[in-house]
Structures are given as structure tokens and as C-alpha cells.
Amino acid sequence: MKIATYNINGVNGHLPILLKWLKESQPDIVCLQELKAPQEKFPIKEITEAGYNAVWKGQKSWNGVAILSKGYDITEVQDSLPGDDEDVQSRYLEVIIEKIVICCLYIPNGNPYPGEKYEYKLSWLNRLKKRADELLDLDIPAILIGDFNIIPTPSDVYKPEKYKNDALFTEEVRKSFEGLVNSGWKDSLRSLNPDKEIYTFWDYMFKAYNRNAGMRIDHILLSPYLESRLENVGVDKEVRGWEKTSDHAPTWIKLED
């Protein structure tokens, strides 16, 4: 079973890209972030025609997450991250597919640092840790997957020194990621490639992709129950080179069936 995450940066603006990638890559499950579309403008028709069913949580202009599945039933569990009823941003979707809990995340970017947006990111990460702990306690197959907006280590960005005061790379935020890993969540891409350069995002600006000025911020974390099923991982880097594409590349794992 192939499970992917893809920050699509506008699901309608980049729909041709999404459909082309789905066709070529044939993932079984896809977590999308940054739909940038209200609930009623999610392109369910085209996605159905591509062979997927879907649940999604839209929002006008920004954010928005979705989970697509080829064939498997999707049971929605949560459409927002527990712990703050005032939080109106569509950044979390939790479902069960084939007895696996799948949490699609779009963690706040947090820039500029310091500031309100950074504080929102920290509180979001706290709420996430609580939910992640709950899932570990249940001792079930579970996945935290999506755009974390966290560069876990200096090896995960082309020039770490440029990101000293960036909300994607502060001590606090990296500790938060480390906390998840230390509590039992496996960083699947890094675990199978301890020393490899892996990037999942290249800025639109200054031709970052041509210079390979990238970073690894999209992650797939596995609960201990799933570790033994991890077969392969990858980033579809070439998709980032397509015309009129997202600034992220699709990132995926394969689990033994």
C-alpha cells in the first residue's frame, strides 16, 4: 500500500498537476494540504473520475486538507485538531482506512519569528503532541503525515545557517519534532535513508529548484505498530520540475499489505 502526502498549493490551480501525478504514481492513499479552496469548490468530480474517493475540509483562500483513497473506504474521525474550539483554520483531518488511523496535518508555518503566528504554531504543536500521545496509548497502526513546516535537522536544508531565526527551524520547533520521534513515532523517510539528502520543498522564488535550494518539511511518521511493515519511501522530486506545479513534491511510503 502506497501512502503519499502532497502540499498541492491550490487544488484547483494545480488540478492538472495533481491528476497527472495520480495517474503516474498510483498512490493508494493521498493526504493533500493547502487546498486553498472553500468546502464547495473542492474538485470532487475530477478526483472521482481519476478513481479516488475523498474526504476534505476546505477553507476560503488558505489552508484546507483532504484525504484521497483508491478503493478503500474512508471513515472520518476528526476534521479539526482537538484542544481549541476557537481555532477555525482547516489544518487537520483524521480518518481510518484499512484499520490505520491517518492524520493529515498542515502545521502552521509560524513565520515571522517571533510573533503571534509563531505562538500559534507552538500551541498547535502542543495540541498535536497530546493527540499523538493518545494515539500511541491506543497501541494501533497510525500515521502522522503532511506538511509539518519543520526542518528536523541541519541536514534537512540546503543552508542551515540561513534559517537560524526561521520558524521552520527554531530550537523549540525542532525539539517538538524530536519529541514525537522520541515518544515512538518513526520518521520513515529518514529511517530508511540515514545519510541521504532528502528535500520535499523548494521555494518558487529565486529559482530555488534549479539551485536545489530545498528543504525537508513534509514528513510521514509511523506508530510503532507499523514500523515492521515499512517497505520503501520516496520523494517524487521530478514533479516539482513540471510546469505550473506546486512548490512541494509528493512524498510517499510503501507499506507491506
Added chain:
Amino acid sequence: MKIATYNINGVNGHLPILLKWLKESQPDIVCLQELKAPQEKFPIKEITEAGYNAVWKGQKSWNGVAILSKGYDITEVQDSLPGDDEDVQSRYLEVIIEKIVICCLYIPNGNPYPGEKYEYKLSWLNRLKKRADELLDLDIPAILIGDFNIIPTPSDVYKPEKYKNDALFTEEVRKSFEGLVNSGWKDSLRSLNPDKEIYTFWDYMFKAYNRNAGMRIDHILLSPYLESRLENVGVDKEVRGWEKTSDHAPTWIKLED
């Protein structure tokens, strides 16, 4: 010599359309309207690569006119319509190419009628008549060409009764066009096709092109000196059917060399 007018409705937004049409149609001289680009954003590089030299008068957001020539030298005479120093809209460009005076016009739309914009249209038409008379007095080859925003007769629109109170079809405005014709300017498209339905514009709204709900508002008027050289006329109607196209179709004449 093939001379065309084309309201491109955004020279950058519709640049691929313009280049495709130039390649297929191979006009010698092209008058463009509605560049919708400031002077410095005119795509001179791509137009040069297509084999044309050009003069243009840009403006941010609206209006803007240009004259392109394949091979022939262009001598700029005027970059605004004489008679009102306060008029800052880029709607007029007068050049000499191969001893022909070519006046590229983008006459104000004038809607809503009545109102300030309509009054501006009338005063613009008055100034144009003066300039047109001057050119006739010179007794030289001259062309008034462009988007006139005038439907000359009921035969020039799909449903004349719908345009009774439209600034493109008022008595005054039609009389103004008639005044030019009566003073000696030849309506080239109509003169070679007295009874044919000729449209040059179809609204984007309500699938006007599919319903052929069009009108003839782009015109090419010849000074008496040029009448004998008129060989052929046409509208490249199919261009209006292309994807992501302008709402006007290119309109052209052929003169004997």
C-alpha cells in the same frame, strides 16, 4: 500588403494567442488595442522574435495601443489624439509605414449611456473627426484602423433592438461614424461585402461566440487615395474560438503593393 487590427484584451495575458495568430496569418502590419500593460511591460522581446518591430503606447491596467510591422520601418507621428492635453488615456497611435499614415484607434466604449464616459466618447469622436479631416486635406494614403466601439448599422449586430440605449449604438455615435464615411473614408470591410454578416466581437459572457451573438465594432477606414488598392478583406473568426483568447477577432485588409 496585409494590414490587420486586433483588440488583444491583455497583450501579456493573451501573448500565446497573439504569437500563434501572427505565425499563421503573417500580417505585414498589425494594430493592437487594449494592451492592458504599462509601457515597460510590453512584450517586445517575444514580438521581435516573431519577426516584428513595434511602437507602442502603454498604460497600467487599461487601454494601450501598439503598431507592429514585419520588415517595414515605422515612423511614429503621434502617440495621442490631438485636441486635449488633459486626456491621459492611451488610445491613439499614428505612424507612417511605407508612405501610408496609419492611425491605430481604441475609441472609448462610452457605457453607461448616458453619463460622463459617454460624454468622453463623444468628445473623443469630435477630436478624431478633426484629425481625420486634416488627413483627408493632405490627400495622402491614410488608414483609420482599430476598435471603434461603434456598431455602424443594425446589420452589424445580432440583435439591434437590445442595443437601443447602448453607447456603441446610439444615434449620435452612429452618425459620427457615418460622418467619417461621408467625408471620404471608405469602410473597407462593408464596401467589399455589402450584404454579408460581419462580426468582429463576441462577448465572453453567456457563450456569445457559440450563439454567434456578435457585433462589428472593429473597422478599417481608407482615405480615397487607397481605395483603388483594396484587394481583399476578412475577419479571422476562428481565432475567437481558440482557448484563452481575446473577445475580439483579428480583422484585416489586403492592399495591392
Added chain:
DNA sequence: GCCAAAGCCG
């Protein structure tokens, strides 16, 4: 850089 929205124009 590039997305989406809202407002202006025709």
C-alpha cells in the same frame, strides 16, 4: 514566485 480573493472594467 505563485496562489486565491475582491474590485474595476468592458
Added chain:
DNA sequence: CGGCTTTGGC
């Protein structure tokens, strides 16, 4: 309906 602009986000 579909340009262009501005704003806001990343």
C-alpha cells in the same frame, strides 16, 4: 466572463 491590480500568505 475574463482580463488587470492589490492584498495577504508562504
